[in-house]
Amino acid sequence: MQSLRPNGRKSISYAKYGYLFILPFFIVYVFFMIYPLINTFRLSFFGNGNANADTFVGLQNFKYILVGGSRPAKAIHEEFIRSLKNTVILWVGNFIPQIILSLLLAVWFTDSRVKVKGTGFFKVVMYMPNIITATSVCGLFLILFGNSKYGAVNAMLLDMGTIAEPFKFVNTVTSSRVIVMFIQTWMWFGNTMILLMSGIMGIDLSLFEAASIDGASSGQVFFKITLPLLKPIFLYVLITSMIGGLQMFDIPYLFHEGSGASAIQTHLETAAVFVYKHFHLIDPNYGYSAAASVLLFFITGILGLLVYRFNTSSDDRAAAKSNKKKSKHAGLL
Amino acid sequence: MKNFKKKIALLAALACAGTMLAGCNSDDTTSDDASADATTAAADNSGAAEETTTMNAEEQAAANEAAAVELADDGDKLTILCWTGADLDNMIPLFCEEKGYSADQVTWVQVGTSGGEAREQYQQYLAGDEDADILILEADWILGYLNDQYTVPLSSLGIDASAYSEAYPYTVAIGTDENGILRGASWQAAAGGYVYRTDLAEQYLGVTSPEQMQEKIGDWDKFQEAAKTVSEASGGKTAMTATLGGMWQVYQANRTQPWVKDNKLVLDNAENFLDIAKTFRDNKYETGVTQWSDAWFAVGQDDSTMGYFFSTWCLAKGAQLEQAEGGEGGATYGKYNICVGPSNYFWGGSWLAPSAKCDNKTMAADFINFFTTNKDTMQKYAEKSGDFVNNKAAMQAIVDAGSNSNALLGGQDQFAVLIDAAAGINMDGLITAYDSSIKDSFNNAVTKYVDGEYATKEDALNGFQDDVATKYPDLNWD
Numbered sequence: 001m002q003s004l005r006p007n008g009r010k011s012i013s014y015a016k017y018g019y020l021f022i023l024p025f026f027i028v029y030v031f032f033m034i035y036p037l038i039n040t041f042r043l044s045f046f047g048n049g050n051a052n053a054d055t056f057v058g059l060q061n062f063k064y065i066l067v068g069g070s071r072p073a074k075a076i077h078e079e080f081i082r083s084l085k086n087t088v089i090l091w092v093g094n095f096i097p098q099i100i101l102s103l104l105l106a107v108w109f110t111d112s113r114v115k116v117k118g119t120g121f122f123k124v125v126m127y128m129p130n131i132i133t134a135t136s137v138c139g140l141f142l143i144l145f146g147n148s149k150y151g152a153v154n155a156m157l158l159d160m161g162t163i164a165e166p167f168k169f170v171n172t173v174t175s176s177r178v179i180v181m182f183i184q185t186w187m188w189f190g191n192t193m194i195l196l197m198s199g200i201m202g203i204d205l206s207l208f209e210a211a212s213i214d215g216a217s218s219g220q221v222f223f224k225i226t227l228p229l230l231k232p233i234f235l236y237v238l239i240t241s242m243i244g245g246l247q248m249f250d251i252p253y254l255f256h257e258g259s260g261a262s263a264i265q266t267h268l269e270t271a272a273v274f275v276y277k278h279f280h281l282i283d284p285n286y287g288y289s290a291a292a293s294v295l296l297f298f299i300t301g302i303l304g305l306l307v308y309r310f311n312t313s314s315d316d317r318a319a320a321k322s323n324k325k326k327s328k329h330a331g332l333l
Numbered sequence: 334m335k336n337f338k339k340k341i342a343l344l345a346a347l348a349c350a351g352t353m354l355a356g357c358n359s360d361d362t363t364s365d366d367a368s369a370d371a372t373t374a375a376a377d378n379s380g381a382a383e384e385t386t387t388m389n390a391e392e393q394a395a396a397n398e399a400a401a402v403e404l405a406d407d408g409d410k411l412t413i414l415c416w417t418g419a420d421l422d423n424m425i426p427l428f429c430e431e432k433g434y435s436a437d438q439v440t441w442v443q444v445g446t447s448g449g450e451a452r453e454q455y456q457q458y459l460a461g462d463e464d465a466d467i468l469i470l471e472a473d474w475i476l477g478y479l480n481d482q483y484t485v486p487l488s489s490l491g492i493d494a495s496a497y498s499e500a501y502p503y504t505v506a507i508g509t510d511e512n513g514i515l516r517g518a519s520w521q522a523a524a525g526g527y528v529y530r531t532d533l534a535e536q537y538l539g540v541t542s543p544e545q546m547q548e549k550i551g552d553w554d555k556f557q558e559a560a561k562t563v564s565e566a567s568g569g570k571t572a573m574t575a576t577l578g579g580m581w582q583v584y585q586a587n588r589t590q591p592w593v594k595d596n597k598l599v600l601d602n603a604e605n606f607l608d609i610a611k612t613f614r615d616n617k618y619e620t621g622v623t624q625w626s627d628a629w630f631a632v633g634q635d636d637s638t639m640g641y642f643f644s645t646w647c648l649a650k651g652a653q654l655e656q657a658e659g660g661e662g663g664a665t666y667g668k669y670n671i672c673v674g675p676s677n678y679f680w681g682g683s684w685l686a687p688s689a690k691c692d693n694k695t696m697a698a699d700f701i702n703f704f705t706t707n708k709d710t711m712q713k714y715a716e717k718s719g720d721f722v723n724n725k726a727a728m729q730a731i732v733d734a735g736s737n738s739n740a741l742l743g744g745q746d747q748f749a750v751l752i753d754a755a756a757g758i759n760m761d762g763l764i765t766a767y768d769s770s771i772k773d774s775f776n777n778a779v780t781k782y783v784d785g786e787y788a789t790k791e792d793a794l795n796g797f798q799d800d801v802a803t804k805y806p807d808l809n810w811d
Contacts, residue, residue, distance in 0.1 A: 048806050064806075072806035075799035148621065148628035166621075171784055257623040258578075259449070262777035262800055281804050282452065282474060282770045288803075 043290035049283045061291035076288055083274040086267060090177065090252060091245030094184035099237070101189045106196035107222060112208070123197075127190035134187070134250035141183055145169035147257055170257050173267045180268060183251050188244075192237055199233030200226060235311045239304055246300050247272050271296050393513055394494060400514045401488040408464060408692035411700060413441040415469040416451035417683065419651075423718045424520075428703050431710055438696070448473065448681075449769070459483060465688040466697045470517055472507050472682055473769035479510035479517060484686040486514045490698035496706040499726045503760040508684050516686050520704035520711070521646065522723045523682035524755035525583065527574075527674030528647075528654060529640030530665065531743065537566040537639075543750065547672040553584070553609065556675045560618035563639055569617055572638045577610045577783065578624035578776050579642040584609070585772075586678035591763045592771045596809045598801055600794065603775060607782055607790050614783035633657030634664040643671070644680035645721035645751060654741050667743045671750050677757040721751060728752050767805060774800040 044062070047055040063069070068077035105126070109119045116122070129137065144152045149166040157163045169175045203226065211221050227234075249272035256265050264273060275292050278285040415421055421441040429436050444458050445451040448471040455478070459465060470478050478484055487494070494515045497505050501522040508517035529546060538559060540546045550556045560573035574580055584606050590599045613619045620637050622628040632638045634657070647653035648671070658666045685701050703710045705723060712727035714720065719739065722728065728748055731737055737746045778787070778797035787793040802810055 052807065071799070071810040072802040072808075075802040076806070078799070079803055146626075146628060147623065148626070148631075150622075150628040150631050168784065171780075171786075173786075257626055258777075258780070259447070259625065262773045278803070280453065282477070283767075283805060285804070285806070 040290045040293050043286050044294045046287050046290075048278075048285035048287040051283075053284075053286055057287065061287040062295070065288065065291055065295065079269070080271075080274060080292060082266065083269045083271045086252070087246060087248060087270040087272075090180055090184070090248055090268070090270060091242070093177065093181035094188070095241055095245060097181075098185045098189045098192055098241075101185070102192035102196055105189075105193050106200055107226065109193075110197055110200045111218075112205075113212075113218070123190070123194065126193060129187045130191050132187075135254060137183060137187060138251050138254040141179060142170065142255065142257070145175075145179055147171055170255065171265070176255060176265060176268060180251050180255055183255075184248070187251075188241075192241070195233060195237055196230065199230045202233075203229045231311065235308070238311075239307055242303060242307065243300055246296060246303075249273060249276065396513055397486055397488040397494050397515055400486040400512075402485040402689075404485065404489050404687075404694040404697075405692040406694040408466065408696075410437075410464065411439045411466050411693045411696040412464045413439070413467045413469065413700075414444050414451075414455060414458060414465050414688070415441050415683075416443060416445045416448060417469070418443045420683070420720075423720075424704065424714065427710075427714055427717060428700060431713070432699055432703065434696070434699075439700070452477070452769075455483070459688070459690065464690065464692065466691045466693045467700060468686050468688050470684045470686055471769075472679075472684070472764065473772070474766070475507060475517060475684055475686075476510075476764065476766040478686065479508070481689065483689055484516045485689055485691065486516050487518060487687065487701070488515070490687055490691075490694060490701060492518075492698060492701060492706065496702075499708065499724045500705065501723055501725065501755050501758065503679065503758045504682065504684075504723050506760050507682075507764055508686070517684035518686075518701060518705040519682050519684045519723045520714075520720075521682045522721050522728075522755045523644045523646060523679045524721060524751040524758060525642055525644035525647075525674075525678050525680045526671045526747070526751055526754060527583075527640055528643045528669050528671045528742070530636075530638075530668055531670045532668055533563075533567075533571060533636060533639050534670075537563045537571065543670050543672040543745065546670070547674075550672070550675055553675050557609070557612065557618070560613065561616070564616060564618055567636075571636055572620045572632075573618045573640070574613070575620050575629055575632055575638045575641045576622060576624045577613065577619055577779055580610070580613070580619065581606060581772075581776060581779065582680050583642050583674060583676050583678045586676045586758070588763060591765045593765045593767050593808065596807075598771070598798060598808060598810075603797070604790065604794060607779060607793055610779050610783050611790075630656045634659045640669070642674065642678075642680075645747065646681060648739060648741060648747050649719040650741075658741060667740055669742055670745050671742055671747050673750060673754045677754040679755070679758050679760075715748075721748060721755065725752075725756065728755075767801075770804050771801055774804065 045056060045058060046053060047057050048061070064073035064076050065080045066077065068074040105122075108114055109116055109122070146152070146154065147166065147168045147170045149155060149158055151166065151169065153169065154163075154166040158166065167175070169179065207225050207229075208221065211225055216224070248270045252268040252270045253264060253273045253276065255268055256263050264277060269277070271292065275289045275296070278292070279289040413421060418441055425439045425441070426436065428434070429439060442458070442463075442465070445454045451469075452471070452474045455468060468478065468484065494505075497515070497518065500518070501524075504519040504522060505515065508515055508519060510516050527546075527550060534540045534546055538546070538549055540549055549559045556573070563571055563573055584602070588601045590601050592599060614621065620632045622632055630653075633641065633654075641647075641654075641657060643654055654669065655661075655666075658664075658669065660666070685705060687697050687701065691697050704714060705711070708724050708727045708730075711722040711724045712730055715722040715727060715731055716736065719737075729752065732746065732749045732752055735746065737748050738744045739747055775797055778793050778800065781787050781796065782790070782793035787796055802808070
């Protein structure tokens with residue numbers, strides 16, 4: 001390039017302004033994301049309780065959480081395993097109904113033959129629960145399903161004579177889990193539906209036309225055209241939902257009566273709640289919290305990779321490889 | 334290109350996962366160093382508290398004197414950290430009026446909405462640059478703050494420990510740090526009693542006066558007996574008490590040992606309480622609602638409960654009792670009376686402690702003296718607010734004058750009932766820095782036991798100890 005300019009003047013580089021413009025973001029990112037992230041790893045090697053927050057303990061926290069040992073270690077181990085189990089139960093229980101519902105609605109709303117009227121209205125209404133803060137939603141459900149006879153549902157059932165005693169919706173294992181799953185589904189199906197709809201609308205219309213000309217039934221269209229072509233979006237929804245599910249926090253944390261860290265329901269205590277709970281004790285266990293976060297980070301990463309691998313066929317990967325080779329080759333030329 | 338997009342999506346997804354870690358980390362830097370010393374110091378408190386009592390008065394005075402810290406006196410405003418602004422709105426005008434300060438010289442900062450939140454957020458507030466002259470602290474977690482990091486000895490303000498001869502002894506014990514230095518003083522004596530429905534008591538127990546009621550429920554056996562009578566007479570409709578949590582607050586007053594002794598968890602009478610709790614739940618002697626919930630207030634109006642265990646601060650205007658009565662004109666307004674109940678006990682209370690950042694020495698001293706040592710001004714405050722102040726002479730004077738009549742209690746004078754109970758509270762050596770956490774775990778274990786989530790008492794005790802073990806792995810658990 002320089003040879004084109006005989007007077008030797010270098011071209012003006014505008015790149016540095018670009019860097020300047022994005023600098024604020026990176027400063028904020030380093031302070032609020034990178035540093036805490038690294039510090040979490042660091043903290044996971046340090047002791048618990050205020051007195052030992054600065055004592056290096058090596059891998060002890062991980063050992064206690066994963067293996068157990070003496071009474072406190074065993075208790076923390078059991079608590080962590082229980083919290084993982086709760087996380088999986090709550091996630092599966094809200095993901096399956098959520099994806100079925102969203103897929104069904106997305107297909108209906110985009111189908112040119114069904115022509116649902118007022119899709120805009122329905123989209124807004126169905127997305128609405130996602131706009132309300134989790135705290136308000138949880139407060140609402142706590143009022144509806146309150147443990148005592150003053151809870152709305154209990155009052156109704158008592159009035160109708162269906163039950164003789166108030167049912168403890170909040171404290172009973174099954175009912176509280178089902179309610180939390182329902183809340184999660186209800187809050188997120190609109191969001192998933194919109195994602196899937198955008199995926200379906202991205203599919204070439206001529207494929208649907210060709211299918212209907214060939215006389216395909218709507219079932220065939222769905223399974224042979226919509227689903228396979230929806231896979232990338234589907235994969236995205238699955239992975240983001242899984243990550244969100246592993247971090248599920250607000251509703252399980254809030255859905256209890258009474259106050260104090262111990263009042264959080266043991267059968268609703270997800271991994272993220274575990275982390276928060278131990279972080280906010282009077283004598284905070286930073287070590288356990290940090291170690292659990294690190295574990296959760298790896299679990300999320302591994303699961304993400306696995307799902308990604310299972311859902312991309314070996315052909316795709318081979319194609320990707322050869323693409324890479326090709327481009328390398330091209331680069332050399 | 335398609336694959337590239339997928340990878341970007343995956344990367345984005347993993348980045349989201351990364352941020353999850355970040356969230357866990359936000360405030361450790363502000364609080365770990367700060368509170369480290371606090372709890373180490375408090376950890377071996379149980380022994381220290383005994384030490385306090387063995388020190389003779391002279392030694393103690395000397396120790397207090399020696400511990401005094403030089404404070405600045407050039408701050409522009411007296412700033413009080415609290416979580417109960419309503420109290421201070423009552424206190425500050427009286428203080429300013431009597432002492433000749435202008436109202437804008439004293440201000441309060443609400444830090445959190447409950448004692449628990451305040452406990453956590455004070456550390457963050459104090460780590461910053463803002464002014465703080467006086468901290469309001471709660472018995473359950475006060476020990477974490479009674480050290481050089483956060484507070485200075487009261488002697489730094491020129492307030493001598495001997496000024497508290499008329500205070501209720503348990504409040505002085507709680508305000509004393511592990512070295513026997515007085516760092517906080519309560520303006521309230523939060524003695525509690527059993528507040529019951531007079532109409533239901535007459536109907537089911539045939540009692541017509543608080544004295545007769547006290548006869549009926551004077552100890553735990555009698556209390557249970559009365560619960561049985563009420564339950565049978567009302568056909569199971571009326572319970573004796575609103576919550577087990579409230580009952581535990583009273584029952585724990587019978588403890589003879591602190592929760593943590595020699596670095597070990599001490600169960601003491603915890604097991605007995607599980608039995609009582611189970612009996613009360615199974616026979617519906619308690620309503621089954623959750624403490625402080627909306628339902629908890631509602632049972633006060635529909636004959637679901639005979640009464641509540643209320644502390645003095647629940648009986649003030651606008652406080653818990655009034656809400657339980659449905660407010661003025663409510664279904665049960667003024668239909669309650671108070672008696673001591675099965676045990677003397679205290680519940681809560683607020684301690685004033687000069688902050689380590691105090692820069693208004695004179696005013697802070699004035700304020701603390703005004704509400705904790707000066708009999709006349711304390712009496713004035715009690716008469717104005719209905720608070721049970723921490724001064725025996727002042728309370729005696731009010732009771733003798735017979736001037737106090739609480740409309741919520743149908744005109745009864747709660748001070749007359751509680752004055753002996755307050756004097757009977759002994760907390761020497763029973764307070765530890767672990768209390769609020771451990772109580773929290775225990776109340777929860779009780780709830781799970783009576784709900785049937787723990788099948789046996791052993792399960793409940795084990796679950797309780799496990800819960801405490803995860804909170805305090807460094808106690809001795811062998």
